[in-house]
Amino acid sequence: MGPKLGKVERYLLERIQGDGAIHMTLLDPERVSPEEAAAIAKEAEEAGTSAIMVGGSTLASTEELDAVILAMREGGLSVPIILFPNNVTGISKHADAIWFMSLLNSTDPYFLIGAQVLGAPLVRRLGLEAIPMGYIIIGYGGAAGIIGRAIPIPYEKPEIAAAYAMAAECMGMRFVYLEAGSGAPRPVPEAMIATVRRAISIPLVVGGGLRDGESVEKAVRAGADIVVTGTAVEKSHRVGDKIRGFISAIKRGIRARLARA
Ligand code: 1GP
Numbered sequence: 608m609g610p611k612l613g614k615v616e617r618y619l620l621e622r623i624q625g626d627g628a629i630h631m632t633l634l635d636p637e638r639v640s641p642e643e644a645a646a647i648a649k650e651a652e653e654a655g656t657s658a659i660m661v662g663g664s665t666l667a668s669t670e671e672l673d674a675v676i677l678a679m680r681e682g683g684l685s686v687p688i689i690l691f692p693n694n695v696t697g698i699s700k701h702a703d704a705i706w707f708m709s710l711l712n713s714t715d716p717y718f719l720i721g722a723q724v725l726g727a728p729l730v731r732r733l734g735l736e737a738i739p740m741g742y743i744i745i746g747y748g749g750a751a752g753i754i755g756r757a758i759p760i761p762y763e764k765p766e767i768a769a770a771y772a773m774a775a776e777c778m779g780m781r782f783v784y785l786e787a788g789s790g791a792p793r794p795v796p797e798a799m800i801a802t803v804r805r806a807i808s809i810p811l812v813v814g815g816g817l818r819d820g821e822s823v824e825k826a827v828r829a830g831a832d833i834v835v836t837g838t839a840v841e842k843s844h845r846v847g848d849k850i851r852g853f854i855s856a857i858k859r860g861i862r863a864r865l866a867r868a
Contacts, residue, residue: 613736615658615687615704616781619833622657623810627861628827630853632656633691633814633837635663635789636671641678647846648679652686654850659684660835661702662691664750664789669696676701689738693754695726700733707737708784711771712744715756740782740812741775743768745795749788749815762793765802772803772811782833783807787815790838794822797829804830820856827860 612620622629632651634644648659661676676688676699690697690705698705707730710718730737744757745768752759760768772783785795785803794816804811813826814835823834836853843849 610779610781613704613738615689615736616738618687619658619738620810623832626857627864628832628834628857629657630655630823630850630857631658631660631689631812631833631835632840632850633660633662633789633835634675634841635666635837636661636668636675637663637666638841639675641674644675645678645682647840648684648688649682650846651840651850652684654847655854656686656850657833658687658689660689660691660706661699662693662697664693664754666693667696669699672697672699673701690735692722692726693751695722695729698726698729698733698735700735702735704736704738705730706740706742706782706784708740708742709780710742710744710751710755710757711775712757712760713755714758718755718757738782739780740784741772741778741780742784742786743771743775745785745787745799745815746793747788747791747816748786749790751786751788759788762796762799765796765799768799769802769806772807776807776809780809782810782812784812784814784835789815791816794826797825800826800829800831817853820852820859823853823856824860824863827857828863830864831860 687703748759810832813831
């Protein structure tokens with residue numbers, strides 16, 4: 608008997624199966640106002656993004672988080688809103704689900720299990736769907752790496768990233784996220800994505816520093832099932848065009864993957 612999957616997780620798996628790989632839009636309540644978030648999310652949904660992730664490495668205000676999510680809801684969003692928490696303050700009752708994650712290469716037990724212990728009773732009480740995920744910081748790492756006290760895995764050590772990903776799968780986590788850090792000058796390298804992809808059978812999420820179609824295509828070609836973009840979308844004046852560009856890149860990446868198989 609397998610685990611009973613929630614609605615959002617089933618939806619993600621179905622979309623990955625149907626499209627080959629999917630795009631998610633990340634919005635940070637410290638970088639966008641509720642009004643901006645609502646407008647970006649709506650445009651992103653119309654352009655084909657599969658879900659909106661909400662969170663940020665230094666987010667401290669649950670009020671700001673709630674306001675952003677409520678504004679998106681009022682805008683009539685139909686794709687799921689998934690929390691991407693940096694801490695217990697990243698939990699909102701207005702979301703559809705939460706990436707219930709452990710920062711596997713943190714040196715601080717708080718980010719491995721401490722915050723999760725504090726947050727789990729609230730997640731349960733609110734009835735939030737928890738999607739277990741192993742979170743691994745790569746290379747640059749950005750604010751997530753510093754706040755999470757990670758020892759980032761060097762870009763040229765894919766086998767170490769694969770070992771972490773295998774450990775995540777062996778521990779029962781159902782997604783693995785390779786995170787180069789928001790705004791990373793260099794995204795997770797293709798060779799690392801490919802090595803991790805071969806090492807696990809659960810879906811692989813890749814994010815950090817993906818700012819153009821070419822980097823998204825490469826990530827998907829190498830084996831990413833979900834690509835996450837935050838900065839590129841937040842900074843764009845034409846969100847719809849930007850996301851459509853990413854989705855075309857995903858399709859090219861899938862075609863290249865299939866052609867190789
Ligand atoms: C950060 O992976 C995400 O947590 C997104 O990074 O802002 O560089 O797109 P960007």
